[in-house]
Amino acid sequence: MNVIEINNLTKTYGKSRGITDISFNVEEGEIFGFIGPNGAGKSTTIRTLLSLIYPTSGSAKIFGKDCIAFAPEIKKQIGYLPSEVFYYDNMKVIDLLKYSASFYKKDCTKRIKELAEIMDLDLTKKIDDLSLGNKKKVGIVQGLLHEPKLIILDEPTSGLDPLMQQKFFELLEIEHQKGVTVLFSSHILSEVQRLCSRVAIIKEGKIVTVEKISTLQENNYKKFKIHTKANLDKSYFDVAGVSKLEVEGNNVSFLFKGNLNIVLKKIAETEIANVWIEEPDLEEIFMHYYVKEA
Amino acid sequence: MNIFWHELKAYRKSTITWSISLIAMMVLFMSIFPTFAKDAADFTKLLEGYPESLRTALGMNLDNLFTLLGFYSYSLTFIVLIGAIQAMNIGVSIVSKEIREKTADFLLTKPVTRTTIVTAKLSAAFVSLILTNMVYGAAALMMASQVKLEDYSLQTFVLLSLSLLFVQLIFLALGIVISVVVRKIKSVLTVSLATVFTFYFIGMIGGTADQESLRYFSPFKYVDTAYILQNSSYETTYLIVAAALIVIAIAVSYIIYSKKDIHAV
Incomplete structure (x- = not known):
């Protein structure tokens, strides 16, 4: 089953940026890499999937449902971690996480504690006082606390120290074993190589190839x-x-x-x-x- | 509901600050009323020395300036001005805050529709203004009973006080439209001060030029305190115009916000 199906997705801006005719599928339970240099259209694709921006043409389905028309329903099962995280500065970490959890109709208290412990995150601090790396940790906990079936990561490792990256990857592996699907966008190839089974390479708004990592290496x-x-x-x-x-x-x-x-x-x-x-x-x-x- | 409470909490500090400012302004004016009214004759002579157009521009009407309600309605020109800035601030912040502080990604990737978000934010803003007006109204009534020299019409007093809310709602709606249309607002206060004062000056010019048509262009003139003093009611035409303006502004905001692309930082 395909968790994500992207069909001829095109988004044009006034300027030259954008994506043209993007199509690829992400299967259930796989960690799918999405690589390309900065400005190639990774974020544009992801933001369209999350209906933050609307496509010029083409469509995308998540869990078999149109990602624009059924956006609120689909998002119950999506965890998203942007490359740069920004939260309400004057809130405490725990309050922000509770606010985040309040959007999903289930009790996430236990999961928040669990994740905070793994990521070594101080819940009592104010967001304003956190370093970049710690804000990123808040983002990770925030993206995983509702136990989503699909995790979308947009350049997730920026700002994390190697130790935390390691812990974060371990977390992803555990989720992966539970059957969670991951879309992992990055320009750092080693991390994609390490985690992903398949990969789509994007260049200047177009998909260059979609391959198994192993095939890429074999050939x-x-x-x-x-x-x-x-x-x-x-x-x-x-x-x-x-x-x-x-x-x-x-x-x-x-x-x-x-x-x-x-x-x-x-x-x-x-x-x-x-x-x-x-x-x-x-x-x-x-x-x-x-x-x-x- | 969670967004509503979150927003209401976010406005808490500013609501308190603005309420205090409004009350302080009102207290300042009303406390000089007793001395002012006692020396009415001297003040009249002094004010008559000013050109009439200046007096109208400032909203002074010598016929009733020395009654409690007349004096109160004069002070309201300033109180409403402050209130308008407050409302405009909230309105402009509603959506632009999320974009400027880059929290839009957080909120919009949650399982809620954009309509729900606007409704929640709008309700929180509305409740903030209602609370401000309730506190202000109570304080104004108390102050009036302290400084009154003779009995006054309570209904007229309440109607005069409500002109604050009336003007605020118009500016709130206006602020939301601006916040939705403009891609990124760097400073809310600059935008709201500029807009509010523009309309304020249009109102002043309208007052001196005595042109009925100009009144439509300044929400400040939708409530004519002189009319309320005489008739103890609002002018129906302007009530309708204001209501229409608010409804259109809010409807437009909903539509634009639902279709808007939220760009990455």
């Missing part, structure tokens, strides 16, 4: 680094599928895409001291998409 090259015992002929590894070949004394490095056996045979036939074979990280794949299209 790509591998990085080879070899330390040989004797000096090699420079052209030794220059076979089909090899690119960016660099030979410096005993060190050889290159990228390879194709039948791995060919390269491994080549390696086996030489005296080597050490060998490293690495998966490219998402960053490199991502750059690949961007450079190719540019």
Whole structure:
């Protein structure tokens, strides 16, 4: 079942920003990454899903219902964490969270305490006095306290220290195990790579590709680094599928895409001291998409 | 209801401050009434020295200025002015506050319709103004009974006092429209002061030029205290105009707000 279905969603502003003809689905129970650089249209897409802004054309469905027409109903099951959090400054954290909880017709007191403890958040402080990172924690608790079935995160980690990021990711993993669906927008690829099973790449308001993370990596090259015992002929590894070949004394490095056996045979036939074979990280794949299209 | 209570709480401080200011203004005026009325003859002579147009512009009417109700209605020109700023402030804040303080994302991603949000905010603003008027009215009645030299018509006094609420409601509605239409209001007070004073001066000019048509352009002149003093009632035409204005302004606000894009910061 699809929790989010986006069909040809277009939003044009007076200026050049906006999104064009966006379509993708997010399946129930998956953590779906939504990546692209700043200004590519991630927030615009998300804000449309939340009916904060209205589409110029196209539509989107959440839980099978139109996200504009059924907005209030749908939002009962959505937790949203924006990239920058702003709350009523003169309120205490606990009062804000209680106010937030009052919109959902259930008792969230226990959950608030639980989340605050995990995120190490002082509930008695005034929002005004909180640091950026602590405000973000309030945002996290606020977004999760009603136990939503869909969590929408728009660049959620900005302002969080690595320790808190870690805790936050653990929280998401737990929710994920409960069957919660997550839409995770980010420009930081490592975090997407770590959490998400599938990913949509957006560029200048258009979806470039929607892929499984594993497929993205499979279809790509591998990085080879070899330390040989004797000096090699420079052209030794220059076979089909090899690119960016660099030979410096005993060190050889290159990228390879194709039948791995060919390269491994080549390696086996030489005296080597050490060998490293690495998966490219998402960053490199991502750059690949961007450079190719540019 | 939760939004309503939240908003009402948010207005609490400002409601108290404005109520005190209104009462202070009223007390200030009414406390000089006894001395003023005693030396009526001298004051009349002094004021007659001023050009008549200036007197009308300031809302002074020598025929009744030395009666309690006449003097009260003169002081009301200033009290209503303050009240209008209060109402305009609340009105302009209603939506712009969320945008300026960037809390709109919080509220609008909750499972509520935008109509519900406007209704709750509007009701809270309305209740704030009602509370202000109740406190003010009680204080005014008490003050009047303290300084009166002879009996006065209670009905007229109440009607005069209610002109505060009457004008406030118009400015509240006006403020909401501005708050919904303008994308981002940096300073509420600047906007409300500018608007209120513009209408105030239009009213003053209307008073001197003696042009009936100009009255429609200044909500301050919808209640003519001289008319109330004479007839102990409001003018029906202006009651209707005011009601229409409020209804239209609020309806427009609902429509625009429901269709408005809430942009990221």
